Amino acid sequence: MNDIKSIIDTLSVEDHQKFVSYLQQKNKRKDTKNIQLFKLLSNSDDDSKVICKQLYNVEKSNAYHALRKRLFQSIIDFTANKNLDDENSIDMQIVKYILASRTFLLQNNFNIAYKILDKAERLADEHLLFTILNEIYHTKIQYASHYPKIDLEQLIIKQKVNQKKHQLEDQLNIVYAKLKSMLNEVSYQGKVINFETELEILLKAHQIEINSSLSFKSLYQILSIANISALVTKKYYSIESFVMKSYDILKQKKETDKQLYYQIQIVYIIANTLFRNKKFATSLNYIKEMEQLMQLKKKAYHKSFTLKKTLVEALNLNYSNKQEEAILITESVMNKKHDDLEAILDLHLSCFMFYFQSGNFIKAKSISAKFYHTDQWYKEKAGIDWVIKKNVSELLLYIELQEDDLFFLRLKSFRRVYSNYLKNIGQNRILTFLKFAEHYYLKPESVSTEEFKNKLEIAFEWVTINEEDIFVISFYAWLKSKVENKDLYQTTLHLLNP
Template identity: 70%
Template sequence: MIALKSIIDAFSVEDQQKFIAYLQQKNKRKDTKNIELFRLMTKPELDSKSFCRQLYKVDNCNAYHALRKRLFQSLIDFTANKNLEDENSTDMQVIKYILASRTYLLQKNYEIAYKILDKAERLADEHLLFPILNEIYHTKIQYAPNYQKLDLDNLIHKQKENRKKHILEDQLNIVYAKLKSVLNTMNYEGRAIDFENELQTILEDYNIELSETLSFKSLYQILAIVNISALATYKYYEIENFVLKSYKILKEKKETDKQLYYQIHIVYIIANTLFRNKKFEASLRYINEMEELMKLKKRTYHKEFILKKTLVKALNYNYNNQQDNAILLVEDVIKTKHSDIESLLDLHLSLLMFYFQKEDFIKAKSVLSKFYHTDQYYIEKAGIDWVIKKNLAEILLYIELDEDDLLYSRLKSFKRKYTTYLKQINQTRILTFVNYAERLYQNPESSKSAEFSTKLKSTFESNTIHKEDIFVISFYAWLKNKAEGNKLYNTTLNLINS
């Protein structure tokens, strides 16, 4: 039931209409209830028992479950057919060429067979379809002795080069999966791991250097690996040049529009990297490029990337002195239902931060009230880093609202749950920050002393603050503002721009 409902929830209104038309064409009997069940399942307020009663007027479980199974199979068939039409038309066309050519080869009609295979090779090469290219070369080589016009040595050389590309793409895929798994262990399970050491070990195991560039997909995987490293270590400034240089090389390739999904991903990585490095205007330029790419292929990937794009755009606005625009942007997009839970949680947490920096603590608390699940739930959905940020925001909000009981309850819980983890990942400065915040609440006047200001600066500021993570600076700005007594948003922007 859950799997079926989750598939239907992900359908757009257009997809729903197309699926109903698909069922109408498929149905041979007029009394089939699959369309009726599908329409019922698009309504979020109904449950399984309600579906059964509305369809059969009684609790006819056997008939309902059989109907549900048939609908599930129809959804799979519809999705597969849609993907064949939308994305894999090139793959299918090349495969058809190979199958047709093999028929002509068996008939010894070599001239026409190799013309078709040449056509298939050009198309597969243009779209970087390495496994299919291998099939083409295999077929060409198999029948080469019967067709003297072919250069067999050249064919063998092509196949070897293609095999290298295919192997590298496979290796990158494995490395990406392993590093993503390591990051998930850190982020979603809260276990401390030496990520940089893991990265180096995995790359050495597969003899891969991060300077290699190949296909659009391979380059995306390399950039994704680098981005994972920056996410784990907060060192976005170390990857910026590599990311920009790699994308420039990629854009010079002719096939940049052939793997649109990966291109959008890469532009998103660049925009996010530039934002984290506090280069807001440059980041927004890449967001504009991302928006244009999302319009291509009949907006096929618009739904997939809309939340990620909106998040980075809103964050850029907020830190580029356009806070009201940031708030409007986020509030508008979260009104609509989305299946990307992690990005949705990021947007809500960002909105909380925007209101907090604006010192509209009532609205910030209203956003916070929507986070009613346990920390463990959010660790599984968005990761431990997100949960720690949420907890810190909550502590600061209770300080500002002077809510003693909630504050001390949250402080006690935070220290009990996360002290060991933060020490393991060498982020004890978060604990130092929490201790400063607690002391300020207990003795607000202490923030006005010159001694407090000096100690604060020596603890959190350094000559490398321009390389510091933007969110770390944002938390420190709250402490600094308590010492200076200005507007929090202005203090935050001044500190970042310094």
């Protein structure tokens, strides 16, 4: 039930209508209940027993089980046909050209066959379809001896160049997969590794040099690799130039909408990188570009990227002194059903932060109350970095609400569970920060003394404001606001724009 329901939830309103029409055309009997089952699954979260009761007046039925299996297969067939019509029309057209050309080659009609193959080659080359290009070159070379007009040596060179491009794409795919697995170990299992060293080893092992023409997919994977490195090391400033130059390469390509999904991914990476580097206005410009791209192809990818786009847009607005607008757009999407659980959790935590910075601790607590799963569950779903941010944020909330028991209990638990991990990854300053927070809670009057101020200034090893992580600055701003007895939100904005 979960599989079929999760697929149905990803369909757009237009897809719902098309799928019902598809079922109507497919149904040979009038009493078939597949459309009724589809509508029940689309409009409710009822379990199998309830739905079975509605359809067959019993809670369990072999007929219901069979109906559900047939509906699942119909959705798969519909999705596959839709993709053939929408996304892979060029691929299918080229394959048809190749098949037609082979028919003419077998009939010794070489002139027509090679004209068709030339057309297929131009299309495949334009869309960087390396696998299909290899089939075209293979066919051309196979029959070259029968067609004197062919420059065989030139054809062989073209095939070898294409094979190198295809090999590069394959190698990048492998490196990307390995790095994603490595990131999962870091983010979701708390494993400590030297990520930059591992990245260098992987690129060298697979002999990857980024110096040739790439497909949009490959370019996206390269940027993802850079983004993963920045995520782990918190050094987003180190990848910005590379990311922007890479996108310039992308925009020079023709027919970029042919790999629209990867283009949207790239623009999202750029917008997020610029946000992390505190370039809010520029980041928002790329958010607008992302929205424009999401409107293409009848909004085929709009639902897939709505949460990510909203998250980065809201964060930019919040740090651009437009907090109310940030809260408004965050709350407009964060409670909607979506498969991207990690983005939903990020939106909830961001909204928590917005309310906390505004001093609305009751609203912040209402969001915090929804985090009722264990840390281990959240670690598996959103990563250890998210869990640590949540814990530290909640500890500050307990201080503001003067919830003594919760604060000291959770502080003790946090130190026991995460102290070694934070020390191993070189983030001792989180533990230092919590010592100052505890000191403030126990002796709030002491924070205004020169002694406390001096200790605070020398306790942290700071890099420049441009290089420091924006969320680290946001946490520090809370202490700073207590020392100076000023508004937290304005203190945060002042630290980011001195």
